[in-house]
Amino acid sequence: MLKIGCHLSSSKGYRAMGKMAVEINANTFQFFTRNPRGAKAKAINSEDVKGFLEQKEETGIGVIVAHAPYTLNACAADEGLRNFARETMEDDLARMEYTPGNFYNFHPGSHVKQGAETGIMYIAEMLNKILKPNQTTTVLLETMSGKGSEVGRSFEELREILDRVELSDKMGVCLDTCHVWDGGYDIVNHLDEVLTEFDQVIGLKRLKAIHLNDSQNPLGAHKDRHARIGEGHIGAEALVRVVNHPALRSLPFELETPNQLPGYAKEIAFFRENYEK
Template identity: 50%
Template sequence: MFIGSHLSISKGFEDAIKQAVSIGANTFQFFTRNPRGSKAKKLNLDDIKKAEEIWIQNKFASLLAHAPYTYNFASNKEKTWELAKRLLRDDLERLSHLSICNYLVMHPGNHIKEGMEFGIQRIAEGINQVLEGNENTMILLETMSGKGTEVGYRFGQLKEIINRIKYNKKIGICFDTCHTYSAGYDIINNLDDVLEEFDEILGIERLKVVHLNDSKHELGSKKDRHACIGEGTLGLSGILNFINHPKLKGIPIFLETPNDIQGYEREIKLLKYGYNK
């Protein structure tokens, strides 16, 4: 099982990867830059080289880069849309120096009352203006909860975006358990049906990573409130059933639960062994 949490790279990748090893993780997620802004720390190639050595020694899965929340590819505001494109270009260029990270996950965007069709077309158009087809990083669109004017809370919406992207072999999916459950997909009582629907619409081969979170709200609430594993409406047994489904075998799992490092360590043990060893 490849499992990790969200870790800070403020002290560098070497420090973060050592921290991941210390809590029993064999991968981790990190923000490419300030999650609420646009500033990015200058890359230290020596630090990256040292991190790569530890990554190889510990047989890690690919790390997962998370785009800042300032991306909004569905926006009708030119300044916001241009910022999203500029940041994505820069993030892809920076990640090209990080061989241990193959994926960049992003929220598709919010159409801000312009309508779903507008949002879908705007996202695809924006990504088309960035992707050149030779990138070594795959963009992962995240499944969303449907709060507000979010685009991407139905599998069909994500499929429509992908269909309109020229180099769509560079596009995959990040399946967020809290978001998807809140969007109305019953992954607790009808997991087989949900994964079959995902496969029919998007293709299971596009599912590259999982954001594993319990939810503070009920099925179909369209609310994005993560809970610690086993402390929400998904429940521990439901989550264990999810991660052990045959169709999800080998897919890296990333915790985004409201936790500190010790909490992540407990959850990793819980998911690996079924109890807090």
């Protein structure tokens, strides 16, 4: 069965997100743990969580993906910003245990002229401080497009982070189709080769989720502008091949296209119609 959903607003709680997911025929979803441009997080409502876990069982919603706020930079040059990222992510991971067994995705960050090696060192140091042996949440590094001084622009950079994390069984990767395309990985004409390279560098067993997006930019643009499915340079046909690829088809796919719920519903229906049973 195709596991597909989209990014939903968490402002009204878990049960509201579950209801929205069911309404658009999604069986997974992604959400921000807190204000994506700030730091505030709503208090966990235990009744809401309990209701959602029951709803999840009743409706068949599978694994869900939490997304860290964009304000976090684990490899900032400023120590205060690095500490803010660490404290926020540590709090997020504690909150994730209310809904055990899910994924927490974050952008590795920007090294801000310190160099990728320094950025990688800082990211791994943070992860080694916040990961716990008994946590049920898997933390995902997201593939990045390579704009500015982003860390994670290549499979090799992500592997370097993973190699330095002590609790490596708590880690995985989320592949963003727009980001890897913008980063220079040709998933339109050479999807098999890109996935073979991923397997050789990182290992496909580390790949836990897919952000399913078209791109407003051509291959290797090193930008980050998502497009609706079929309205960008990747195209609907290539993204259908992504969801049907034997190495990917069992993973959760999260749409982050510039849409409201009706647009997401349309894209989910499109992929369900084109999913090979």
